[in-house]
Amino acid sequence: METQICLHGVNKFYGTKQALKDIDLTIPQGMFGLLGRNGAGKTTLMKVMATLLPVNSGEIDICGVPVTNAAKIRRMTGYLPQDFSMYGNMTVYEAMDYLGVLSGLSKQERKERIPKLLERVNLQNNYRTKVKAMSGGMRRRLGIAQAILHDPKVLIVDEPTAGLDPEERVRFRNLLCEMAEERIVILSTHIVGDIEATCENIAIMDYGEILFKGTVMELLALAEGSVYTAEISKMELEQIKQEYLVTGQLVQGSHVTVRFLLREPMQELFDGATPCEVNVEDAYMYLMYRERGDASCF
Amino acid sequence: MLLTLMKKECAQYLKSVTYYIFCICLALDFFTQMGEFDVPTKPEAGWESYGDVRTTDKDLIMQETLNKLWSEYSTGSYTTYPIGFYKRVQLDTAGEEKIAQIITNCTGMTEEEISAFKEEEKNIRESAMEKMLEEQGMEPGMIFENDLPDLDIPMKEGLTFDVFCQEMKKADNLLGGGSSYSEAELQSTTRPQTYEEALEEYNSFIKKDKITNAYARLFCDYMGIMLAMLPIFLAVSRVLRDRRAQAEQVIHMKSASSFSIILSRYLAAVLMSLIPVLVLSCCPLLQCMYYADRIGEAYDLFAFVKYTCFWLLPHILITLSVGFFVTEITDSVAAVLIQGIWWFVSVFMSIGNLVGLCGWNLVPRFNSVGDYPIYEQMKEQLFKNRLMYTAVSIVLLLLTVLVYSKKRKGEFASVRARFVNRKNKLEV
Numbered sequence: 001m002e003t004q005i006c007l008h009g010v011n012k013f014y015g016t017k018q019a020l021k022d023i024d025l026t027i028p029q030g031m032f033g034l035l036g037r038n039g040a041g042k043t044t045l046m047k048v049m050a051t052l053l054p055v056n057s058g059e060i061d062i063c064g065v066p067v068t069n070a071a072k073i074r075r076m077t078g079y080l081p082q083d084f085s086m087y088g089n090m091t092v093y094e095a096m097d098y099l100g101v102l103s104g105l106s107k108q109e110r111k112e113r114i115p116k117l118l119e120r121v122n123l124q125n126n127y128r129t130k131v132k133a134m135s136g137g138m139r140r141r142l143g144i145a146q147a148i149l150h151d152p153k154v155l156i157v158d159e160p161t162a163g164l165d166p167e168e169r170v171r172f173r174n175l176l177c178e179m180a181e182e183r184i185v186i187l188s189t190h191i192v193g194d195i196e197a198t199c200e201n202i203a204i205m206d207y208g209e210i211l212f213k214g215t216v217m218e219l220l221a222l223a224e225g226s227v228y229t230a231e232i233s234k235m236e237l238e239q240i241k242q243e244y245l246v247t248g249q250l251v252q253g254s255h256v257t258v259r260f261l262l263r264e265p266m267q268e269l270f271d272g273a274t275p276c277e278v279n280v281e282d283a284y285m286y287l288m289y290r291e292r293g294d295a296s297c298f
Numbered sequence: 299m300l301l302t303l304m305k306k307e308c309a310q311y312l313k314s315v316t317y318y319i320f321c322i323c324l325a326l327d328f329f330t331q332m333g334e335f336d337v338p339t340k341p342e343a344g345w346e347s348y349g350d351v352r353t354t355d356k357d358l359i360m361q362e363t364l365n366k367l368w369s370e371y372s373t374g375s376y377t378t379y380p381i382g383f384y385k386r387v388q389l390d391t392a393g394e395e396k397i398a399q400i401i402t403n404c405t406g407m408t409e410e411e412i413s414a415f416k417e418e419e420k421n422i423r424e425s426a427m428e429k430m431l432e433e434q435g436m437e438p439g440m441i442f443e444n445d446l447p448d449l450d451i452p453m454k455e456g457l458t459f460d461v462f463c464q465e466m467k468k469a470d471n472l473l474g475g476g477s478s479y480s481e482a483e484l485q486s487t488t489r490p491q492t493y494e495e496a497l498e499e500y501n502s503f504i505k506k507d508k509i510t511n512a513y514a515r516l517f518c519d520y521m522g523i524m525l526a527m528l529p530i531f532l533a534v535s536r537v538l539r540d541r542r543a544q545a546e547q548v549i550h551m552k553s554a555s556s557f558s559i560i561l562s563r564y565l566a567a568v569l570m571s572l573i574p575v576l577v578l579s580c581c582p583l584l585q586c587m588y589y590a591d592r593i594g595e596a597y598d599l600f601a602f603v604k605y606t607c608f609w610l611l612p613h614i615l616i617t618l619s620v621g622f623f624v625t626e627i628t629d630s631v632a633a634v635l636i637q638g639i640w641w642f643v644s645v646f647m648s649i650g651n652l653v654g655l656c657g658w659n660l661v662p663r664f665n666s667v668g669d670y671p672i673y674e675q676m677k678e679q680l681f682k683n684r685l686m687y688t689a690v691s692i693v694l695l696l697l698t699v700l701v702y703s704k705k706r707k708g709e710f711a712s713v714r715a716r717f718v719n720r721k722n723k724l725e726v
Contacts, residue, residue, distance in 0.1 A: 100553070
């Protein structure tokens with residue numbers, strides 16, 4: 001059975017509002033990042049792949065199974081929604097056990113898998129902790145454990161790091177990378193750092209459309225030669241902002257170190273501006289400006 | 299899977315505050331309503347009264363009802379109980395004329411004859427009052443309307459019971475329903491019971507009902523009122539729990555079928571609703587067993603279980619089904635309101651006839667210990683009633699599965715979004 005997800009001409013409407021516009025995408029095995037600002041359509045796309053929303057037109061195949069075959073897709077897919085939680089009065093083990101039953105696991109399978117998974121997500125000392133007493137990070141880890149409880153081929157995680165502290169975020173990203181070794185993991189996020197640290201293949205969405213699909217390297221190549229840094233005086237900052245797309249500024253006394261993108265490929269530079277290595281954030285901003293012509297986010 | 303899920307659902311109920319409130323309400327109802335264990339005493343010859351008993355004597359029913367109509371017509375005031383609440387009705391001139399016409403149709407008397415009759419009755423009542431004041435030394439304030447004699451109004455010759463019933467129906471409609479002339483009221487006309495009848499009733503209580511069955515019916519009467527409403531809270535809280543706990547999407551994504559999920563939740567709710575009922579039924583059962591042993595009579599050990607399953611289980615099934623279905627479709631507590639209105643109408647409509655009222659009522663009533671003949675009369679209808687509610691429950695449950703299945707695929711979300719979009723457009 002092929003291990004990839006294919007979307008072809010997918011359209012989704014909420015009433016008259018179009019949430020997905022002609023999505024064509026192929027997602028291979030490994031970590032796949034879906035990047036875009038809030039409201040870009042990432043969650044809708046995730047839900048459509050998870051059989052939680054029907055499409056208006058188009059085809060989706062998950063490892064060779066059409067998404068219309070919901071029962072089969074659910075057996076081979078794990079899903080961690082953005083706002084995952086479980087019944088507050090359940091303990092961690094009870095929640096896992098309950099969701100395990102819903103996943104069709106036998107008593108023996110649950111007995112074997114749950115302790116292993118809880119250990120894997122570092123919740124081995126929290127069997128009896130009530131869900132309502134768990135921190136956001138612990139809940140997300142419980143969420144990921146329940147999502148892979150039935151050993152799915154595909155794991156869909158929606159904004160898993162939103163609201164987590166830096167330490168917890170790093171731990172969670174590493175966990176997802178481990179998961180991706182044996183399955184397709186689709187990670188949706190609006191945090192560029194998550195993608196940079198974990199994904200090789202990505203897609204960028206905006207207003208329900210795919211603006212970019214390819215590897216991280218291909219994305220970086222888009223902004224190659226357009227990213228510069230310079231040390232300027234505070235007085236010059238406003239003028240630089242007018243002329244270029246400033247993506248970062250570090251004030252040091254009366255001087256500011258700015259990082260900026262060229263508005264046009266052949267734009268004239270000022271003295272002291274030096275080219276620097278492109279990162280995903282630069283490339284993302286560059287793409288958004290190029291495609292949408294919108295500099296309001298800078 | 300179904301059984302395991304059901305066990306887990308039951309365990310969840312045991313951790314739920316709503317469930318304990320449900321149990322406490324049932325217990326409070328039981329202990330306050332069932333009261334003390336009053337056993338009917340064996341009647342002895344020579345007692346002043348043996349109580350009243352319902353009559354099927356059509357002549358008596360017609361006479362008693364017509365007397366009542368005449369009495370209310372004379373005072374110009376009618377007492378009714380629409381949906382169970384007391385209401386005093388005063389008709390306008392046209393209404394009074396129509397009542398007079400009904401009386402004429404039933405008595406064959408002209409308006410003048412009615413007036414003359416009215417005068418005669420007044421004289422008789424006045425002389426009776428004078429007699430009571432003089433001979434018995436009573437004060438005027440101590441004499442009530444009911445203490446004064448009523449005249450039996452002569453019935454029209456050849457008046458059939460069917461025609462009479464039709465006339466009474468007209469009167470009931472004129473008064474807005476719930477009057478003494480409704481069909482249910484006609485059926486509950488009573489007459490004094492004889493010693494032989496009282497003895498037979500007592501023997502039925504001991505031999506046919508084996509004590510336990512009679513108490514089981516009373517138990518069902520009280521518990522039925524509660525079980526036609528309280529389980530709705532268990533259903534609503536269970537359905538809304540997924541959303542409140544933000545567990546909805548995760549559960550929707552699991553491979554378990556919608557049928558297994560809903561059925562396990564439903565069956566767990568049914569079982570957990572039944573358990574306190576069965577536990578409470580042990581109290582009157584033990585009392586009955588003790589009493590039967592003391593008088594050396596047989597008892598039916600399974601009477602309460604039997605009646606609970608036959609009489610009360612459909613209450614639980616229909617209430618939970620309504621709760622599951624309406625909550626699943628609306629994602630709100632609307633089911634409480636709907637069931638509340640249905641319950642209210644059903645319970646208060648039966649206030650006029652608390653023993654043996656059944657029909658298609660949600661809450662059949664039998665607020666009596668014994669009255670075996672009345673139970674015999676209502677048994678067939680009760681069976682049909684319970685069967686109908688069970689069937690409706692199953693249909694609603696299947697519809698709930700269908701709705702849940704569609705919700706899992708997000709089909710309801712699209713409908714809702716379309717509605718919101720349209721609403722937003724209208725607002726713009």
